[in-house]
Amino acid sequence: MIELEGLTKRYGEKLAVNRLTFTVRPGMVTGFLGPNGAGKSTTMRMMLGLDRPTAGDVRIDGQHYDGLRDPLKYIGALLDAKGMHGGRSAFNHLLCLAQSNGIPKSRVHEVLDTVGLTAVARKKAKGFSLGMGQRLGIAGALLGDPRILMFDEPVNGLDPEGIHWIRTLMKSLAAQGRTVFVSSHLMSEMALTADHLVVIGQGRLLADTSMADFIRQNSRSYVRIRSPQPEQLLDALSGAGIIAVRAVDGALEVDGGKPEHIGELAAQHQVALHELSPQQASLEEAFMRLTAESVEYHAHSGPPGAGRPDAVTPDAVTPASRQGWGSDWKKG
Amino acid sequence: MAATQVVQSEWTKIRSVASTVWTLSLAAVVTVALGMLISLLSADEWATMSPRERLSFDPTFISFAGMSLGQLAMIVFGVLVVSNEYSTGMIRTSLAAVPQRGTFLFSKLAVATALAFVVSLATSFVAFFLGQAMLGEHSASLGDAGVLRAVLGGGLYMTLIAVFSMGVAAMLRSPMLSLGILMPFFFLISAILGNVSATKKVGQFLPDQAGSKIMQVVAPADNDTPYGPWGGLGIMVLWVAVALLGGYTLLKKRDA
Incomplete structure (x- = not known):
């Protein structure tokens, strides 16, 4: 020990x-x-x-x-x-x-x-x-x-x-x-x-x-959506209380969302979808996100995660993991 | 941590690297061979010497003339024994095995000093006897007054040179830096200070000049040194003690 x-x-x-x-x-x-x-x-x-x-x-x-x-x-x-x-x-x-x-x-x-x-x-x-x-x-x-x-x-x-x-x-x-x-x-x-x-x-x-916990908390799962009518889709999603984030290539990403739910929502609003796929972020990404934030915290005092190349928002880190190990160093 | 374990370990270290053999044998060979050569030349010179020069002719001291060069190999030995640990990265492995740094350093020094002493003493006796053989009718004998002291002193002198180098290397860590300071110090600076009358008073308190008094049997004609053979050796021991204390203090407080 x-x-x-x-x-x-x-x-x-x-x-x-x-x-x-x-x-x-x-x-x-x-x-x-x-x-x-x-x-x-x-x-x-x-x-x-x-x-x-x-x-x-x-x-x-x-x-x-x-x-x-x-x-x-x-x-x-x-x-x-x-x-x-x-x-x-x-x-x-x-x-x-x-x-x-x-x-x-x-x-x-x-x-x-x-x-x-x-x-x-x-x-x-x-x-x-x-x-x-x-x-x-x-x-x-x-x-x-x-x-x-x-x-x-x-x-x-x-x-x-x-x-x-x-x-x-x-x-x-x-x-x-x-x-x-x-x-x-x-x-x-x-x-x-x-x-x-x-x-x-x-x-x-x-x-x-x-x-095991690290994998559970950090393998971020999200749904990736591409649509020729992104504005209508965004309205439909926010109407249902779902927050979507725009990725660099114009696709939308919904954290923790269910593809079935989103698909049905799109059908109700008559929005065409070109892609609707569940995604899993790699552990390597999770680790880079974790350590990149510690670096950025010292570099400038803006919100952690701002300007990150992979355009993953701070919300990508699940609330559970934040309380687990992120809360104290962000304050300090 | 039993000190005997560490001494045993340091003995394994010192006997298992090639530099130990070549530095020590170089020190012995150069000291003896150069001593013989200078003894031979001095014997030839006797005929052309003034009576005054003949009066201060010191056959014992002449047979040790090779030490001025042989001591450089002894310096290399002393420096490498300590600085090898740093230049190879072994120091971390060593200190992880023996975290008591005082035990580590003094076990290493004890083993290296003992080995240097055995080689130096043998070298001193061989240099004396072969030197006297070259001097022929002008030679001294071991039974003459002060001669045995000078020959034993020759062994002590070479040993102390090695130990002084170990202390300096323990302070500086880098072999190149240690040699870069010690070599010119003993080979040039000391000689220059000793030969210029204005700085002679300072020069005679340097470790090598003070220490080498122990090898003199006949005092030079214009002898004005304020200390005797043992006093000179004492001054050298002080230098060595200071170097070791410095090395120990730094090792104790430094990150490895």
Whole structure:
């Protein structure tokens, strides 16, 4: 379990991490999502005691990181940087880490086997491909058989096979009851691996929700309508209390509307329809909308969502989701 | 976190990179070989020396002449041991494994210093004996007054040069920046300050000039240094202590 309490990091004028409070729980994969520069890596470095928080607190199983005796036995981490001396062999890299935490040498052979690097154990790390380097980093994280694992952008630059391997590994670690915390800037990647989701933008917490809830709240469903008589249709719709929004291509969009209802309404008013189709927005769009608003809030104080290229109105975010995680940051 | 675990880990680190072997062996070979060459040339010069020069002829010190160049390899060793962590990104992995930064730094320094001391002491003895062999009839023997102290001191001097470099590298982190400051400092600035009479008083308190007094057996004719061999070494130890304290303080408070 990792607990963050008002965690804050300030670099001069810039707030890289702004009062983050959330808990990473065992037995599942928690995705840590945010656009590049949102403060994910800084947060992770503070969790490992590498960067000192300006304010707030982070605890690993109730303890501060530097209070852990043999920390690799509690938490294993793969950070974004390569984090190893290229002139050292894979075996010696892991051996020096193992020795510093009183982990037996036999365990080095075990983790090398787990990540499939046994054949190149005596080779220097600088000759490794990106995927092999990533595997070596993961071997280091697994070394102390920790209950908590943390991966910073683990699939970056990997081939499909490597991505699949890491995904499977993370799921199996969580299935063993471990805490798995993984960062990414790709919603699509998270949708495939994470059970729980923590979203940040500009250092602020935007969402802390289960993956299922996130999908339910953010897969916006709407009805898309095209008609040669848009004005008449708009009148008919507003007469029935339905709000329609004009999309960039001239089509109309009705949030949460039922196509049957709209179709019948059009027939009653004798409006011809060229298109009447139920639509589902992708999670990637939902994520971009979520984080774009956090960026725009700081850029200017106009209504969030104004001038967005996809012409989705602020109403696109359902009221339920606003109350869930959007209400406080909009005020603040 | 048991310190012995960390020391063991640092030993694995230091023995598993190539730079350890080549910097230390370069330091030893250059010191010994250049010392032999200069000893040989000095022996030839004896015939043309004035009586005054003969009086201050110091065969022990001459056999250590190679250290002026050999110490540069020792500086590289000291710098790389520490700054490798930063230039490779290993520092984050290391500090995640050993979050007690004092334990981390001083275990690393202890291992590197011990290794540097073994190599330096052996180098000093070899440089002395081979140098004396080149000096022939003008040579000193280990039993002469002050000679054993000078030879042991040669080992201490080289070790302290390495430790000073480790402290500087711990402060500066970048290997290029550390070497860019230390190399000219020891190879040029110290020599220039020491040779210009106006700045000589300052120059003699620099770590290398003060420390190298320990290797002198016969004082130069115009000797006016206000400290003796051990006093000089003490001044050098102070420099080293300041560098280490600076490195430790910065590591303690900096983000990794």
